[in-house]
Amino acid sequence: MITDLADDELLITRTFDAPAALLFQLWSRPEHMKRWMGPASFTCPAAEIDFRPGGAYRGMIQSAEHGENWFGGVYREIVPDRKIVFTFAWDNDGPSAGHQMLVTITFEERHGRTVQTFHQKSFLTIQSRDGHVSGWTSAFDKLAAYAATLAEEQ
Amino acid sequence: MPTPDALSATLSALADPTGRAILARLAEGEATVNELAQPFAISLPAVSRHLKVLEGAGLISRGREAQWRPCRLEADALRDVDDWLGRYRRFWSGSFDKMDAYIAELKRKEKRR
Numbered sequence: 001m002i003t004d005l006a007d008d009e010l011l012i013t014r015t016f017d018a019p020a021a022l023l024f025q026l027w028s029r030p031e032h033m034k035r036w037m038g039p040a041s042f043t044c045p046a047a048e049i050d051f052r053p054g055g056a057y058r059g060m061i062q063s064a065e066h067g068e069n070w071f072g073g074v075y076r077e078i079v080p081d082r083k084i085v086f087t088f089a090w091d092n093d094g095p096s097a098g099h100q101m102l103v104t105i106t107f108e109e110r111h112g113r114t115v116q117t118f119h120q121k122s123f124l125t126i127q128s129r130d131g132h133v134s135g136w137t138s139a140f141d142k143l144a145a146y147a148a149t150l151a152e153e154q
Numbered sequence: 155m156p157t158p159d160a161l162s163a164t165l166s167a168l169a170d171p172t173g174r175a176i177l178a179r180l181a182e183g184e185a186t187v188n189e190l191a192q193p194f195a196i197s198l199p200a201v202s203r204h205l206k207v208l209e210g211a212g213l214i215s216r217g218r219e220a221q222w223r224p225c226r227l228e229a230d231a232l233r234d235v236d237d238w239l240g241r242y243r244r245f246w247s248g249s250f251d252k253m254d255a256y257i258a259e260l261k262r263k264e265k266r267r
Contacts, residue, residue, distance in 0.1 A: 007168050007174075007232065007235055007236075007239075008165055008168055008169075008235060008239065010239055010242055010243055010246070012243070012246055012247060012250065014250050014254075016253065016254060016257055017254075017257060017258075017261075018257045018260075018261075022257070022260070026253060026256070026257075032256075035252070035256045036249055036250075036252040036253040036255075036256045037249055037252075038245070038248065038249055038252070039244060039245055039247075039248025039249060039251075039252075040248055040251065040252070042248075099161070099162070099165070101242075116250075118246060118250075120242060120246070122165050122168075122169070
């Protein structure tokens, strides 16, 4: 359990009126993700998911005011109905450009309801702590290759 | 609004545990390099290197006098990190609101079957 949050970490805990298996599907299937990703004024018209460890995902949310915002990352760990770990980054050129985040989501079901714990940490912190630079770089190379393939198909 | 590079420098500096500890100490008030080095098992030059990184990231500023150069916390850089994190919080919280509504919709469809 996370007790001390650093300045660059985010923790959001929510209880949903649904079993863990359904929440797991909402995160792992593009047809579901398109229905909820993004804040109120946004739609999510694009989502591609290669749901396996090392697999990439990519999506886009848009609004009249903010236009298209592409995002993507790579799945690091998947435990069915329990846990999903993935990297997350925006493609845009704003202040968040190029910042890799590591997101960990866990699901804990109780009497048909599920507590979803969302934790986001800046990748810079993780990189400096673990020094797993080469491993991450190759994952990002794969992501870039995947994104290029997607662009060709469109 | 910070540039991507400025934010990167701030986040990198924050990623270091010693850097964080120095910032925590400076949150209590100004301090000299000697005072900052005391709680750490590292040399003065090592502390100076940490201070240089923090200063480069805009997280601290240092006095002008050569001998007595007190370090102080600069709140603006930390506020930028806070604003940046706030945008993520709004993004995800807003998404989870929609997730809640979508679950309700899925349940209504399930019942009709």
